[in-house]
Amino acid sequence: MFSSFCAFSLFILMVFWLCFGVFSSNMYFWVMRSRMDDLGYEILLMGNRSDFAEKAESMALNEQSALLVYRIENGEFIQTAFAKHDASSVIHELDGLMLAELYTRASEQDGKCRVRFLRNEQGSIIEQTGVVMPASSRLVTAMVKESGNGGKTMVILDTAVTMPQSFVRVTRNLMLILSLLLFGVSAIISFIVAKRVSYPIEWLNERAKDLTHATEAAWQGHRSFREIEELMETLERAAEELSRVDRMQKELIANISHDLRTPLTMIIGYAEVMRDIEGENNPENMQVIIDESRRLASLVNDLLEISRIQADASPLLQEHFSLSDDVEQTVIRYQHLKESAGYRFHFEGCAPSDVLADRKKVLRVVCNLLNNAINYAGEDREIIVRCLAAGTGIRVEVEDHGMGIPESEIEHIWQRYYKVKQTHRRATVGSGLGLSIVREILDAHEARYGVISRIGEGSVFWFELPLHIVTKLPEECAEAVASFDSAAF
Ligand code: ADP
Numbered sequence: 001m002f003s004s005f006c007a008f009s010l011f012i013l014m015v016f017w018l019c020f021g022v023f024s025s026n027m028y029f030w031v032m033r034s035r036m037d038d039l040g041y042e043i044l045l046m047g048n049r050s051d052f053a054e055k056a057e058s059m060a061l062n063e064q065s066a067l068l069v070y071r072i073e074n075g076e077f078i079q080t081a082f083a084k085h086d087a088s089s090v091i092h093e094l095d096g097l098m099l100a101e102l103y104t105r106a107s108e109q110d111g112k113c114r115v116r117f118l119r120n121e122q123g124s125i126i127e128q129t130g131v132v133m134p135a136s137s138r139l140v141t142a143m144v145k146e147s148g149n150g151g152k153t154m155v156i157l158d159t160a161v162t163m164p165q166s167f168v169r170v171t172r173n174l175m176l177i178l179s180l181l182l183f184g185v186s187a188i189i190s191f192i193v194a195k196r197v198s199y200p201i202e203w204l205n206e207r208a209k210d211l212t213h214a215t216e217a218a219w220q221g222h223r224s225f226r227e228i229e230e231l232m233e234t235l236e237r238a239a240e241e242l243s244r245v246d247r248m249q250k251e252l253i254a255n256i257s258h259d260l261r262t263p264l265t266m267i268i269g270y271a272e273v274m275r276d277i278e279g280e281n282n283p284e285n286m287q288v289i290i291d292e293s294r295r296l297a298s299l300v301n302d303l304l305e306i307s308r309i310q311a312d313a314s315p316l317l318q319e320h321f322s323l324s325d326d327v328e329q330t331v332i333r334y335q336h337l338k339e340s341a342g343y344r345f346h347f348e349g350c351a352p353s354d355v356l357a358d359r360k361k362v363l364r365v366v367c368n369l370l371n372n373a374i375n376y377a378g379e380d381r382e383i384i385v386r387c388l389a390a391g392t393g394i395r396v397e398v399e400d401h402g403m404g405i406p407e408s409e410i411e412h413i414w415q416r417y418y419k420v421k422q423t424h425r426r427a428t429v430g431s432g433l434g435l436s437i438v439r440e441i442l443d444a445h446e447a448r449y450g451v452i453s454r455i456g457e458g459s460v461f462w463f464e465l466p467l468h469i470v471t472k473l474p475e476e477c478a479e480a481v482a483s484f485d486s487a488a489f
Pocket residue numbers: 372373375376400402403404405413418419420421423429430431432433434435436459
């Protein structure tokens with residue numbers, strides 16, 4: 001940043017010097033040209049004054065110009081004013097022919113002509129043409145105007161076309177000092193600005209290298225520009241999120257290894273007992289092995305599902321189906337599976353309940369909510385499932401009369417790997433992924449969902465999907481549409 005600042009100020013100074021070197025002489029010439037025009041007019045306008053000669057001469061000398069004024073009467077040139085600024089002026093050496101030439105040219109060109117003269121090596125005066133302007137070149141401006149008594153007045157001004165060398169030297173020195181000063185100041189300013197910008201970025205970069213281990217205190221200090229502060233806050237939030245995920249993943253690994261080890265130990269233990277001890281190979285022990293294997297399978301399934309969702313590998317397959325009918329079928333299956341364990345399921349349906357959604361995934365949501373209702377059911381082991389009409393949608397509710405969820409925990413239960421601590425017991429062991437799968441699926445459907453829960457009374461988990469009614473066209477209309485389609489395409 002510092003070097004680009006320096007390069008920029010060097011570039012500006014270069015442009016500055018280039019302009020001075022290349023354009024200053026032209027600029028000086030243009031300024032002098034228009035100044036001589038103005039001066040000539042001013043002198044011509046004073047034609048009748050008694051102190052004409054004196055005034056005209058002092059005006060010319062003020063402008064570092066030589067002056068000659070003639071009154072022309074009957075073709076005769078009578079000199080009325082004269083001023084010689086320095087030895088290099090040429091007009092005083094112009095012969096009669098040249099004077100007549102100037103007079104003719106000025107008269108033909110609207111009363112004004114400009115000629116550049118040069119003194120050659122032999123010392124005689126010649127007219128100079130071309131773009132190049134040597135330092136010895138003189139600009140001669142001749143102006144002619146009618147004077148009152150029938151005659152004419154001609155003013156001839158003679159000035160240098162290039163800047164005086166002493167002036168050039170002084171200006172050059174001044175510019176050199178100014179350039180050095182400017183470069184020094186801009187280098188200092190750019191150094192300070194570059195430091196102010198780059199230091200916090202370097203500082204941020206250092207912390208960003210190890211985001212997960214950056215503590216809250218590590219982000220304090222080094223506030224500078226608003227954009228950098230915002231970046232700092234974003235990184236701070238990212239660091240918090242990363243360390244939270246990091247913590248949760250560690251907990252998950254601990255939980256999962258515990259959850260995997262427990263059923264495996266049970267399976268191995270029961271299998272060995274059944275192999276080694278006579279009479280232990282009975283259906284009850286076999287059932288334990290089957291239950292524990294199922295628990296393992298469901299845990300592995302949950303893990304696979306969540307990793308698929310995370311990788312976004314299973315896009316939604318929208319289809320049209322009756323939500324109420326499918327939920328009822330699911331509840332009936334659960335009833336068959338769990339009635340031996342004393343669970344009672346009630347279903348309250350509604351019609352119409354047509355939705356356009358990913359059927360498998362929506363039923364996965366219902367199953368996860370039912371599994372939780374079973375795992376956290378109350379003493380009555382009663383689970384109520386409802387499909388209700390809610391505005392323009394269908395609302396599915398799964399209610400249990402279990403222990404409920406503390407209010408402070410409700411916002412966290414949808415997070416991955418989250419488990420309410422006190423509810424963790426062997427009978428209800430879970431991966432902590434069930435509700436996060438529910439959340440991912442419902443978010444993908446842009447559905448509304450939530451939970452109403454009271455400690456000791458139970459919980460109602462709910463979600464809503466928009467109704468999707470397909471109106472059937474009368475047969476003749478359907479035929480018309482079909483024939484239109486085939487004719488057009
Ligand atoms: P888990 O596999 O542990 O059940 P979930 O993501 O399904 O994981 O649920 C997260 C946590 O929410 C559970 O650990 C439990 O504490 C709480 N929870 C979920 N459903 C219920 C419910 N019906 N009643 C009480 N607590 C529940």
